[in-house]
Amino acid sequence: MRDLNWYFPKSIAEAVDLVQQGKVFPHAGGTGLLSRGFTGINGLIDLSCLPLHYSKIENDSVEIGSMNTYAEAVSVLMKVDPEHIIVKSLCNSAKTPLRNRITIGGSIAYFPLWSDLMSALLALDADVMLIGKNDGQFPVEEYINNKEVRDKSLITAVKFNLSNWRSYHYRDIRTKSDYPAFNITILLKQSLNKIEDSRVIIVGTGKKYSRLTNIEEYLINRDVGKINIGEIEKLVEVKFAGKRIEDPEYSSYLAGVELGRGIEQILRGH
């Protein structure tokens, strides 16, 4: 194999300098890098010794260091809110030994079509903390869509609020060990009998992810008793590309049904 250098920086500043070289990639859990392969990569930066393995919860604000694994993120949030959407989305993601390896930072940077993490982070309007060419706090959606923001920058953490959303996460799998064909995250805020706010995200669609703003608008300010699940299912218009795991038309149909079921479950508990 051609040259591939490994770097073991002792500080974040050292890692940032290495990232500026271009073609030198951070190594977090390594599971995405292994499936991507090493074409176009001259070097790997081991992040495991850097202080990116922390978590902070202050008032309502949660900050999870990028080197926390899926399993660690779940256990941090379990302590404060066992019903949190990140707990629901990650506790069944992949499999136990993989959840001990897959990191939060690597999963944001890699963002595969089957990502359980990203549907939840997008729904939460989470922020990504960056250091490098771009320093600061960026909405996760901007990080995904703006190559300039991602360029030569290291993810140090993800931030979101612990607001009291009622939530639902669905993974479209045939067997427990499948990669999901798509993921749905629904967040609803209810005050008395009205829906105050809502977020609906599907990851795995033709555009990688879709925010279903028409469903969000349908729900907001509506009396819970006047929510018609049949109407919602008809409003779901998502396109899936190619036949990755299942037929795209079937995925669209199923997404509508599962979205309806999810809303029903949040509202009426079944």
Place this chain on the structure above:
Amino acid sequence: MEGAFTVNGKNRKFTFTPDERLLFTLRENGYTEVKNGCQEGECGACLILLDDKPVNSCQVLTASAIGKNIKTVKRIGDLHSPHIIQRAFVETGAVQCGFCTPGMIIATYALLRDNPDPSEEEIKNALDGNLCRCTGYVKIIEAVKLAAKRMKIGVMEYWSTGVVE
């Protein structure tokens, strides 16, 4: 490239390519108890404890293990001094071809260390990364329950009587 890490209590220097997976480094250096199944993170045959967490060694780049602590199934117990978990697997008939067994033992060990009294659901979740093409899992779950029961009663008592009802 070269790098040192600890395997089963011994710190050793290993030689490997920069893109080599830990599964192959371990097997090529005699740790053939780490099984090579799918190489894709699907089957769990290659499970090891990396800094005490069960991970798929086929999904770990060897260079990223430098300075870390690795345990294979042989560190848990071997033919001469089998661990309670290994005995339970044999006694319940949870081993047929045996290919999945090292990974199953590692996953069970990590589960019972963190949760000595798991429910059936928790056992299934902890073993969700381990596939077995022979047993149908019924005997494996039975083995985990038996091991949990024996470990709860206490290692000493178990070893002095040899039997736990």
